Amino acid sequence: MRPPSLGLLVAAGAAILLFALGARAATVQATATTYTDASQPTYGDAESHTLVPAYELVDVTANQIHMPWGDTAAVVLSGWGGVDLANDTGTSGPGADLNLLYVEGGAFRHALTFRLGRQFVMNGVARMTQLDGANLQYVVHHIGLQAYGGAIVTPRFAEPLATTMAGGRLFWNPTLETEIGASYAQIFDHALSVRQEVGLDGRAVLLHRLVLDASAFYDLAAARIAEAVGDASWRFGRLVTLGARYQRTAPDLFLPPNSIWTVFADDERRDSVGGFAIVTPAEHWSIWLEGLGILGSNGNGFETTGRVSWTQRFYSIGLDVHTLSYDADGHLTPRLYAVWRPGDKLTLSGDLEETWLQHPMNGVTHVFNASGTAAWTFVPSWQLALAVLGGDTPFLSQDVEVLGRLQWAPTFGGQR
Amino acid sequence: MNARQKLLPVVLGALLGVACAGLFGHVNPVPTDHLRFPHQKHLDMGQACTDCHQKISTAKDLSQLDIPGHDVCMQCHDKKADCKKCHSDPTAAAPLPKPHPTLAFNHENHIKRMNGECKDCHQELPEIGKPARMPTMAACFQSCHDGKHKTSPHHAWYAAGECGSCHLNLWENPLKPQSLFAHQGDWLHEHPLAARSEGAACSQCHPQTFCSDCHAAKTVAAGPNKLQFDRVDRQLIHRANWLAEHPIEANANPAECERCHTLDQCASCHNRHQVGASATNPRSPHPAGWAFPGSAQFHGDAARMNITSCAACHEHGGHSDCVTCHKVGGIGGNPHPVDWDTRHKTVDRANPMCMECHI
Numbered sequence: 001m002r003p004p005s006l007g008l009l010v011a012a013g014a015a016i017l018l019f020a021l022g023a024r025a026a027t028v029q030a031t032a033t034t035y036t037d038a039s040q041p042t043y044g045d046a047e048s049h050t051l052v053p054a055y056e057l058v059d060v061t062a063n064q065i066h067m068p069w070g071d072t073a074a075v076v077l078s079g080w081g082g083v084d085l086a087n088d089t090g091t092s093g094p095g096a097d098l099n100l101l102y103v104e105g106g107a108f109r110h111a112l113t114f115r116l117g118r119q120f121v122m123n124g125v126a127r128m129t130q131l132d133g134a135n136l137q138y139v140v141h142h143i144g145l146q147a148y149g150g151a152i153v154t155p156r157f158a159e160p161l162a163t164t165m166a167g168g169r170l171f172w173n174p175t176l177e178t179e180i181g182a183s184y185a186q187i188f189d190h191a192l193s194v195r196q197e198v199g200l201d202g203r204a205v206l207l208h209r210l211v212l213d214a215s216a217f218y219d220l221a222a223a224r225i226a227e228a229v230g231d232a233s234w235r236f237g238r239l240v241t242l243g244a245r246y247q248r249t250a251p252d253l254f255l256p257p258n259s260i261w262t263v264f265a266d267d268e269r270r271d272s273v274g275g276f277a278i279v280t281p282a283e284h285w286s287i288w289l290e291g292l293g294i295l296g297s298n299g300n301g302f303e304t305t306g307r308v309s310w311t312q313r314f315y316s317i318g319l320d321v322h323t324l325s326y327d328a329d330g331h332l333t334p335r336l337y338a339v340w341r342p343g344d345k346l347t348l349s350g351d352l353e354e355t356w357l358q359h360p361m362n363g364v365t366h367v368f369n370a371s372g373t374a375a376w377t378f379v380p381s382w383q384l385a386l387a388v389l390g391g392d393t394p395f396l397s398q399d400v401e402v403l404g405r406l407q408w409a410p411t412f413g414g415q416r
Numbered sequence: 417m418n419a420r421q422k423l424l425p426v427v428l429g430a431l432l433g434v435a436c437a438g439l440f441g442h443v444n445p446v447p448t449d450h451l452r453f454p455h456q457k458h459l460d461m462g463q464a465c466t467d468c469h470q471k472i473s474t475a476k477d478l479s480q481l482d483i484p485g486h487d488v489c490m491q492c493h494d495k496k497a498d499c500k501k502c503h504s505d506p507t508a509a510a511p512l513p514k515p516h517p518t519l520a521f522n523h524e525n526h527i528k529r530m531n532g533e534c535k536d537c538h539q540e541l542p543e544i545g546k547p548a549r550m551p552t553m554a555a556c557f558q559s560c561h562d563g564k565h566k567t568s569p570h571h572a573w574y575a576a577g578e579c580g581s582c583h584l585n586l587w588e589n590p591l592k593p594q595s596l597f598a599h600q601g602d603w604l605h606e607h608p609l610a611a612r613s614e615g616a617a618c619s620q621c622h623p624q625t626f627c628s629d630c631h632a633a634k635t636v637a638a639g640p641n642k643l644q645f646d647r648v649d650r651q652l653i654h655r656a657n658w659l660a661e662h663p664i665e666a667n668a669n670p671a672e673c674e675r676c677h678t679l680d681q682c683a684s685c686h687n688r689h690q691v692g693a694s695a696t697n698p699r700s701p702h703p704a705g706w707a708f709p710g711s712a713q714f715h716g717d718a719a720r721m722n723i724t725s726c727a728a729c730h731e732h733g734g735h736s737d738c739v740t741c742h743k744v745g746g747i748g749g750n751p752h753p754v755d756w757d758t759r760h761k762t763v764d765r766a767n768p769m770c771m772e773c774h775i
Binding site: 031033035037043055057059061076078080082089091094097098099100102119120122123124127128130153154155156161171173176177179180181191192201202203213214215227229231241243249250251252253254255256258259260261262263264265266267268270272276278286288290294296297298299301303305307309311316318324326327329330331333335337338339347349350351353354355357358361364367368369370371373375385387389391393394395403405 | 724
């Protein structure tokens with residue numbers, strides 16, 4: 001287990017400093033959530049166990065902190081701690097961790113922006129990497145340069161397979177809806193370079209109706225495409241949107257780059273191609289359907305997904321259907337949900353989910369789960385929610401869970 | 417107890433402290449009283465908007481909301497009027513909360529340019545039992561701010577993505593994008609593609625605390641399907657039946673799992689359910705013929721084509737049980753694919769993975 005990283009300590013220090021500097025000028029949004037999930041699962045040992053973890057989760061965003069040089073800054077924190085109220089499984093339960101703790105701000109009228117601390121880096125080939133580090137961006141005349149680096153966040157109680165990451169992205173964003181970028185990222189396991197990727201990405205809107213999204217990431221070490229995605233959709237007024245989608249991934253390149261398994265893998269490839277339709281046939285109604293054919297290294301198949309929903313002020317009802325058939329296996333899963341809002345303060349909801357498995361799993365071909373939930377906003381900013389979930393799975397012969405959540409979400413300040 | 421374990425109670429205590437401070441230190445008053453005002457009835461009697469909203473013509477931002485007070489009403493109404501005519505619960509009547517504007521809007525400028533015609537923007541006024549419907553952004557853009565007026569910078573702001581010029585804090589904005597960034601259809605699977613190029617646009621509305629609910633898979637307390645259990649209308653990837661579906665889904669798209677989950681997470685759950693790599697595993701996932709070359713179910717062929725499914729259970733460091741056989745001089749023979757030499761011409765001495773065998 002690792003001690004807190006340097007980046008995290010620097011961010012914590014900077015956060016305290018900025019809170020002290022700008023607390024009076026900031027708008028502060030906070031969420032404190034107390035959450036518990038009581039269940040009696042049956043694991044592979046065929047014995048019933050009792051699990052009751054309890055968590056406290058806190059999110060705080062302090063923004064509009066006015067800095068001496070005229071720009072604004074923000075401090076963002078997301079963290080949690082938990083204990084086991086009951087746990088007879090012999091395994092360690094909840095602990096505590098930080099999802100985010102960063103300071104962000106700008107200079108030169110926000111032409112230069114920075115983010116320091118535990119954060120996500122999301123653009124280009126960085127995908128959505130959680131880092132303890134720094135992220136700088138400078139934009140002038142719609143041309144920008146982003147550079148980032150830091151320690152890759154490792155799961156609690158796990159040994160890191162990659163320790164640090166550095167990269168950057170050059171982009172041009174002539175309009176809000178159009179941006180083209182070229183990016184590079186390199187990952188290290190201590191001093192050993194274990195992954196190098198370059199990427200191109202872009203989004204463009206043409207004729208106010210045609211939306212084009214695409215990205216392609218090339219692994220320099222493996223000398224092949226790690227991931228490529230293309231998506232095009234056309235809006236026919238407000239009623240219909242039709243689109244097409246293509247995706248290629250190399251699954252073995254998503255393994256930890258210094259895993260022994262990369263020695264065994266052949267050049268794996270998975271392609272999927274298909275189309276989708278989004279239809280709004282009448283007020284309150286929404287329909288979307290999607291179908292994809294899959295061509296993979298170890299089999300072929302198809303996937304279809306759809307939703308029909310009716311939503312208005314007091315009620316929402318929806319039906320989801322998902323089917324997957326691949327490599328002589330598959331499942332069909334319909335799901336029905338309903339929400340009833342009898343007043344401003346109370347929301348009742350429930351869902352039923354059924355899965356038919358093509359091949360038996362532990363002798364089971366039919367899986368069913370259901371839930372019922374009540375959420376009550378008893379005073380402004382305070383909400384209490386309770387739920388009961390139950391059903392069958394191939395792994396837990398019968399499972400019933402009771403979930404509870406008390407949430408307080410105030411906003412302070414707001415003077416401008 | 418190491419340093420991190422010692423930190424645990426401190427962090428936990430601090431988080432609980434913040435929560436308790438919230439619980440006992442700040443409870444907002446309950447607004448059981450609501451104002452009931454029939455706008456149309458007053459307009460039908462010939463009243464102008466500014467007869468009641470007397471200061472709105474000089475309001476420079478939305479913190480000056482100019483809701484009329486008793487003194488304005490009493491200019492026409494009898495002082496002995498029934499309080500319940502306007503207050504739903506007069507016993508709980510309290511000063512109106514201070515406005516918390518999320519939009520930069522200057523009424524003074526707009527009223528001058530519209531020659532006092534409020535209804536050009538406020539086409540649907542609040543009535544008793546019917547909440548206000550505020551002007552939409554689309555209505556602003558389609559009417560006056562259509563980009564044809566050189567003095568109107570709104571289209572330039574929109575094109576440049578400078579949402580903050582109007583929206584003081586989109587994070588608090590209850591509105592949702594309607595057109596090109598509308599989160600419709602299979603947004604769950606589409607949004608990563610948009611975010612790769614337009615991350616800045618995403619962050620206009622969503623702080624990273626929103627992203628971390630799902631994407632902080634390495635540090636988060638519980639998945640979004642658990643923490644957001646009441647949002648049955650949301651597209652969440654791990655609904656209740658996911659446990660049954662995941663072997664099929666993972667086989668069809670293993671990279672999708674690898675984006676968020678580490679192999680340790682797979683192994684811990686698989687071992688708990690005794691479907692892991694344990695030698696005493698009573699629920700071995702491997703079919704007959706798995707160990708025999710020439711069998712249709714031979715593990716070597718499967719591993720070449722779907723190595724991630726192996727990695728879900730088996731140790732992927734130098735202690736992997738596969739290395740026991742597949743090493744130099746081992747009975748499993750050379751583990752490398754046929755084109756390995758073209759991709760890796762030399763043994764990388766700095767890579768401990770290579771040095772497991774190539775000493």
